[in-house]
Amino acid sequence: MNMTGNTIFITGGGSGIGQALARSFHALGNKVIIAGRRQAPLMETADACQGMIFHEIDMRDPASIERVAAWLVKKHPDLNVLINNAGVMPGDGTGARMDDQKTLATVETNLLGPIRLTSALIEHLKTRPDAVVVNVTSGLAFTPLAHAAVYSATKAALHSWTMSLRVRLAGTSVRVLELAPPWVRTGMMGSRDEPRAMPLDDFIKEAMEKFATDADEILVDRVRALRDNPGPNEWRFVAQFNGMPAQ
Numbered sequence: 001m002n003m004t005g006n007t008i009f010i011t012g013g014g015s016g017i018g019q020a021l022a023r024s025f026h027a028l029g030n031k032v033i034i035a036g037r038r039q040a041p042l043m044e045t046a047d048a049c050q051g052m053i054f055h056e057i058d059m060r061d062p063a064s065i066e067r068v069a070a071w072l073v074k075k076h077p078d079l080n081v082l083i084n085n086a087g088v089m090p091g092d093g094t095g096a097r098m099d100d101q102k103t104l105a106t107v108e109t110n111l112l113g114p115i116r117l118t119s120a121l122i123e124h125l126k127t128r129p130d131a132v133v134v135n136v137t138s139g140l141a142f143t144p145l146a147h148a149a150v151y152s153a154t155k156a157a158l159h160s161w162t163m164s165l166r167v168r169l170a171g172t173s174v175r176v177l178e179l180a181p182p183w184v185r186t187g188m189m190g191s192r193d194e195p196r197a198m199p200l201d202d203f204i205k206e207a208m209e210k211f212a213t214d215a216d217e218i219l220v221d222r223v224r225a226l227r228d229n230p231g232p233n234e235w236r237f238v239a240q241f242n243g244m245p246a247q
């Protein structure tokens with residue numbers, strides 16, 4: 001994608017991967033608008049980057065999504081890049097009685113939210129030359145982690161929907177990209193100091209290099225093993241990945 005001169009809306013831009021993407025794209029000369037539920041981290045992030053704008057959004061709430069989309073089109077009609085990054089990853093009780101509120105929150109935030117926000121902005125994006133939708137999935141879209149089974153399922157569904165969206169938008173001005181991170185050191189699942197996770201700076205540096213290419217899937221080397229989970233041997237791979245004895 002073009003790396004400069006864009007107007008970019010990033011959900012979940014007040015922390016972790018979204019914040020680091022916001023800072024990197026801002027540094028390259030893009031106009032960046034970040035959004036999330038909590039005002040304080042958004043304000044802090046935007047204050048440190050001259051010209052960065054923030055807005056509150058709740059990706060679980062269809063009315064909030066519609067309001068923000070209408071505000072974007074009206075106040076920032078040059079918007080040409082949407083990065084659906086906001087997400088939650090609670091452990092869930094798959095295999096036992098589950099907490100329905102947790103399941104709902106995960107599906108609404110990670111899957112319905114990006115679908116609804118893209119839907120609300122897509123006709124606008126089609127009017128913009130060089131428009132891009134980026135959906136942030138996960139290596140777990142391809143190889144599920146059983147402790148976060150619903151999370152993994154939402155990311156697999158978002159991956160599937162991303163491919164369909166790419167098909168449906170072929171021949172328009174809108175490109176559809178997927179950023180599938182490996183385990184990265186952010187606040188998600190308390191991984192900020194987790195030595196097994198990829199340092200955030202290293203991840204963003206490699207991801208930004210890949211954004212600058214014409215790749216549809218932004219895959220850093222660390223996620224390759226999960227992404228390349230071999231089809232015919234999928235179950236054996238998933239079982240091994242989840243620490244089950246060899247089948």
Ligand SMILES: NC(=O)c1ccc[n+]([C@@H]2O[C@H](COP(=O)([O-])OP(=O)(O)OC[C@H]3O[C@@H](n4cnc5c(N)ncnc54)[C@H](OP(=O)(O)O)[C@@H]3O)[C@@H](O)[C@H]2O)c1
Pocket residue numbers: 011012013014015016017018035036037038039057058059060085086087088089109136137138139180181182183184185186187188191197
């Ligand atoms: N870190 C990893 O290892 C990893 C690996 C693969 C994929 N990912 C994906 O990368 C993305 C970013 O995650 P991260 O690691 O940067 O975690 P993070 O720091 O926890 O960021 C998640 C962001 O999503 C926002 N958010 C959550 N629920 C929301 C809602 N209902 N409405 C609006 N915003 C909401 C949060 O802001 P508020 O709480 O203020 O709303 C927060 O800024 C997620 O989609 C995640 O699934 C992360």
